[in-house]
Amino acid sequence: MIRIENISKQLSHRILFIEASAALNRGEKIGLVGPNGAGKTTVFRMINGEEQPDEGQVSCEKGVTIGYFNQDVGEMAGHSAVAEVMNGAGPVSIVAGELRELEAAMADPEQADYMEEIIERYGEVQARYEELDGYALEGRAREVLAGLSFSQEMMDGDVGALSGGWKMRVALARILLMRPDVMLLDEPSNHLDLESLIWLEEFLKGYEGALLMTSHDREFMNRIVTKIIEIDGGTLTAYSGDYEFYEQQRAQNEKQQQAQFERQQAMLAKEIKFIERFKARASHASQVQSRVKKLEKIDRVEPPKRRQSVAFDFQPAPRSGEDVVSLKNVHKKYGSRSIYEGLDFMVRRRERWCIMGINGAGKSTLLKLVTGTAEPDEGSVALGASVKMGYFAQHAMDILDGEHTVFQSLEHRFPQAGQGPLRALAGCFGFSGDDIEKRCRVLSGGEKARLVMAMMLFDPPNLLVLDEPTNHLDLDTKEMLIKALSQYEGTMLFVSHDRHFLAALSNRVLELTPDGIHQYGGGYTEYVARTGHEAPGLRS
Known part of the structure; x- marks a missing residue:
């Protein structure tokens, strides 16, 4: 369906591809992998016709429809979420638009002289709309949005009032509803909670078209793709099998x-x-x-091109007392909505609790209560003896001084540390070469998250409270973080939608559900085995 033939491509001074070739065939589900900056998004843009290779060609079979989801969702306002999704559903939304115009023309007395032609055209367009299953379109749009965790209220509300993460879901729903011949999905797993992620996984498994996608979630990738195309050193190499293979x-x-x-x-x-x-x-x-x-x-054999993989070693955290956090009879409301009514919860030294629950169940609220960034309405929250806490929250990125460079930020935080250790720390978290001279105001969300994480882990606390720490982290940085945290000897309390992260690091599960709060000894893997589901919102 799509052929990439002998392409070469340079972006400013960076050579991305040298005579690289690959193909995407009908029905294939392919994961596109490679280090940050290798050119994954450029491949998508070339297939979609937004960029051209400097040499070689990217060709697409005639009549093939392409749906491209990327992180740049553009402006959305003035429509409901469901209307926005239906408007982007490809050919059927164009036909729906013409139907609406013809219906308006039929009701317009000034068009009376042309009524016969209008009615005739209406019949043709209506037949085409039925052929495209247009009358079921709204129902399907709502089904997709529900799968991505939208409530009915959010579906019918103005999309302009939604946060960036929810707008991303609207843009993704558009492509899913469109069901094109080829889907190009650039990081579709970002911004999704675990329930939505698992729903999307099932949707894509059942999708009959061709799929090319990137994802920083290895479990998600593993379950969907049957082929990997790797970008490395300017070439494209295909591997049959999933990500693990x-x-x-x-x-x-x-x-x-x-x-x-x-x-x-x-x-x-x-x-x-x-x-x-x-x-x-x-x-x-x-x-x-x-x-x-x-x-x-003699043809010379080249040594293998080794990916720069970095390891981060924790300094030992100071020891805390045996009781680390104690919540007693905690009540918490937001407006009329009650989040906790009489919560009792104890965290002991070296326990690693993952907090699970659907959107709005109170996962982040619990972390805020523990860290003191929110107060209980009733009851008490107490930290144990000698507890030194580190809290990674999404808003933690706001503490960075936009005018400081990455290196200055680290130096400012650790004035006694010396250049060598701080450069090594920056390298571990993906800031090498000139990257450490970037000012914080120009950093992407992922880069800011990595910098804040580096600052928190260099002088490690003995209680880590982490709210979605892997959002925006690429596969290599995530793997480094998992390895580092698995050696960590302190206590952890965290929320994550990454199943690999959950399985690798938890040894306790706190599940927040409408019918009560459940505690499970054993980590996420044992939780799945005992409950028969991967997330609380998927209870049968």
Whole structure:
């Protein structure tokens, strides 16, 4: 359906692709992977015709419809969410628009002279609308929005009043309702809660068109894609299988290439040693000559291109007392909405609680009560002896001074640390080379999140309270964070929609549901096994 043939592409001074080729065939579900800045979004834009390669071509079969979701959702206001979704549903929304115009014309006395033609055209357009299943369109739009966790009230309210994250969901719903022949989804899993993520997973599994997507959620990717295209060093390489298989295959290929490289280097060293030893001897001249010619003809094996992977090692956190957080008979309301009525909850040293619940269940509220950024209406919240807390919240990014560079921010926070350790810290969190000279005001959401996380973990607290810490983090940084936190010896309380993160780090689950609050010993994996569902909103 779509062919990328021998493309080369340069953005300012950065070469993204050199004679790279790939294909997207009918019905394939492909994950596009590569480090930040490798050119994933550029691939989407070239397929969608928004950019052209410098050389080579990107071709698409005639008549193929493409739906492209990216993070730049543009302005939305003046329509309900459901109308906005229906308006973007491709051919059917254009036909619906013409139907509305014809209905207005039929009711307009000034058009009386043209009524016969209008009615005839109305019949044709109506037949086309039925053929496209247009009358079921609103029902399908509401179904998609409900899957993405919209309430009926939000569906019918002005989309302009929604936050950026909810507008993203509207833009995503548009593409899903459109059901094009090819879906290009650039980070569709960002901004989704766990219930929406699992719903989207099922939707995409049942989608019959071709899919090319990026995602920082490995579990989500694993369950949907059957092929990976990797961007690395200007080339596109295809791997059959899911993300996990790709990781194993890539590691195996690297190992084989390293072994080949080392064997060839040993052989070359032996040949060069022979040439050096005997080049001055006339008796060995012909042997030396033939070996020189042989070396000239050998195809050199390159060492594997190694991704820069960084590890972050925690300083040991100071020890806290055994009782870390105690909530007793806590009541909390927002307006008329009651969030907690008599909550009792105790966190002990080295417990790692993941807090689960649907949107509005009170997950972030609980973290705010623990951190003191919200007060209970009744009851008490107390921290135990020697507790040193670190809190990562979405608004934590607002504390950064926009005029400071990344490095200045770290220096300001840790004046005694010295350049070497701070540069190493910045590197661990994805700020290498010139990136550490970027001013905070120009950083993306993901970069700000990484910087705040780096500041929090350099001088580690013994209680970490994390509200969606993996939002915006790429797969490599997320993996580094999971490895670092799995070595962490303090106590954790966190909310996350990333199942890999939940499974790797939790050893307790607190589930907030309308019919009560449930505590589970054992982590997220045990919770899924015991309850039979991956998120509270999916109870059967």
